[in-house]
Structure formats: structure tokens, C-alpha cells
Amino acid sequence: GENVEQHPSTLSVQEGDSAVIKCTYSDSASNYFPWYKQELGKGPQLIIDIRSNVGEKKDQRIAVTLNKTAKHFSLHITETQPEDSAVYFCAASERSQGNLIFGKGTKLSVKP
């Protein structure tokens, strides 16, 4: 079955710097890759996603890139702010409505 690896497990940056979180997946049939932000005591919140027919997607300060050949995808956050501090999870799925396989998460700390 699918396995998703996520690095790093913790990431500390200064406010205004960029943050990059990387994930790899094992199943070439996976074609949907969402990123979730989880704040303390809350459920995962979908922040951006990408499908396998697209190489990059941007939404304001957040971007996701996908390399299907290498089976990896990354989350890029520019101009980080303290409110970006949270745990970020990547995930993969083979199809719409299919179950999500999650990475282990990255705890991002943005220092003012």
C-alpha cells in the first residue's frame, strides 16, 4: 500500500523567512496530494492541494510543487508569520473520495 514520508519533523524559522516541507510517496497510482495545517487542539485544515496533472500550484504565500517522476511533493511558505506556527501534514490519495494516507507531520515554529 501507499507510504508517505515527510521531512523534517520539526522546523524553526525566523519571521519573514521561507519554510519548505518535503514529502515522498511510494505508490505511483497516487494522484492527489493535499496539505493540512493542524493547530493545537483543532482538526486538520486543508490549506492547499495539487493533482498529478499539475506541477505547481500557488495560493498567496503558499505553494506546492509536485515531481511525479521522483514521487515527491513539497510545501513552500514564503514570508512566514507567527500565525503560521502549527503542525503541517502532507497526504496522498489514489482517487477522489479515496482515503488519505498521511505523513508524520512537521511542527513549524515561526519566531517573531
Added chain:
Amino acid sequence: EPEVTQTPSHQVTQMGQEVILRCVPISNHLYFYWYRQILGQKVEFLVSFYNNEISEKSEIFDDQFSVERPDGSNFTLKIRSTKLEDSAMYFCASNYGISYEQYFGPGTRLTVT
């Protein structure tokens, strides 16, 4: 903005007891899911549900677990005889059906003593 809601936010139960976790998915969504997250670990898929039946389940979802949509709005997860290792955060999610996005509720923290 529509949200997935879950009750209770925290449930404490004794080993061997039955618990029911409740979820109200987003109203026009058709696919429903349960995931769990043991403290400090990754979110794990348990089960998906569509058209009043289970569409997919993981190895974790054994005979102790069951799901139900008792009415037009609620989606429940029942654990028949809880074990210590069932202690986790349980998340409900829903999906519209023609898109990929899954939206998660705030979770129920289950503590089995």
C-alpha cells in the same frame, strides 16, 4: 462557511465500555470518513462510508468498530468494547463526492482508562 462538527470534544471511558462518537458532516457532502490520531503520531484512516454502506476500511477497523448514519445529518463511530490502545483523537471528515477535498472536524479526544 459550512463545517464538520463533532461531539463530544472529549470522552473518558473505562476499558471494556462502549462509546459512540458523533459527527455532523457538511450538509451536501456524500462521502464520510473516520480517521484517528494517536498522540504525537500521524493521522490514520479507519473507514469511509457512502450511500449507507462502508466503501473502504483499514486493518485498524476491526469487528470492535462500526459506523452508522442513523438519520440525514449524523454519522457515528461506535467502539463496542474499548481498549487502552483506542485512546486517540478521532476525526470525522466529509467529501462532496465529485471532488477530492476532504474537510475535517475538530475531533473527539477519547481517553480509555
